[in-house]
Amino acid sequence: DAGVIQSPRHEVTEMGQEVTLRCKPISGHNSLFWYRQTMMRGLELLIYFNNNVPIDDSGMPEDRFSAKMPNASFSTLKIQPSEPRDSAVYFCASNTGTGSKVADTQYFGPGTRLTVL
Amino acid sequence: DAKTTQPNSMESNEEEPVHLPCNHSTISGTDYIHWYRQLPSQGPEYVIHGLTSNVNNRMASLAIAEDRKSSTLILHRATLRDAAVYYCILRDRVQGSARQLTFGSGTQLTVLP
Numbered sequence: 001d002a003g004v005i006q007s008p009r010h011e012v013t014e015m016g017q018e019v020t021l022r023c024k025p026i027s028g029h030n031s032l033f034w035y036r037q038t039m040m041r042g043l044e045l046l047i048y049f050n051n052n053v054p055i056d057d058s059g060m061p062e063d064r065f066s067a068k069m070p071n072a073s074f075s076t077l078k079i080q081p082s083e084p085r086d087s088a089v090y091f092c093a094s095n096t097g098t099g100s101k102v103a104d105t106q107y108f109g110p111g112t113r114l115t116v117l
Numbered sequence: 118d119a120k121t122t123q124p125n126s127m128e129s130n131e132e133e134p135v136h137l138p139c140n141h142s143t144i145s146g147t148d149y150i151h152w153y154r155q156l157p158s159q160g161p162e163y164v165i166h167g168l169t170s171n172v173n174n175r176m177a178s179l180a181i182a183e184d185r186k187s188s189t190l191i192l193h194r195a196t197l198r199d200a201a202v203y204y205c206i207l208r209d210r211v212q213g214s215a216r217q218l219t220f221g222s223g224t225q226l227t228v229l230p
Contacts, residue, residue: 045218
């Protein structure tokens, strides 16, 4: 298995531009998570999906952020318009999401390093 | 989620054992103890987890105090590749795995050659 795939790996954009980050979870996984990592705030959850349905988006900073999961093999995180404070590493993770299996490992992608100038 | 407390940083010499502590004094009876680590420029990866008994796997061992208020991740022979941030995370058994991981600040492990 190729693991969780994220693209692009690096993104540099200018303030005000739209940014779309992409994630392909591991095949057969039912839960997908978007995290953001900054020096100031560490790793924090933005949103997660279960069976393609958003379950908790309380971590999404504001309306400029949106996430979709149109099918079990693809998710996007969009920032429009982007701002310099959005600069961070964005990680996608997935697991089987079987509720009774608390030991279910989350597998993380390599991350997308976003720089907003 | 119950809170965990870890030292900000630790150092170890290569090929020596490393004991990474974690305090979780407010742990509930339904919380599992998980450890993840994040190597430089990579996403976090699972290391080990346990509930009450000590656990071993190919990566590490997990020693859990009898009262469960603390635990220790043990790397038996540290290598330079073990240099990473190690996170101790509690996960509720009842609510299960279909929830996010809540990361603290972790312990930055430096391995000296």
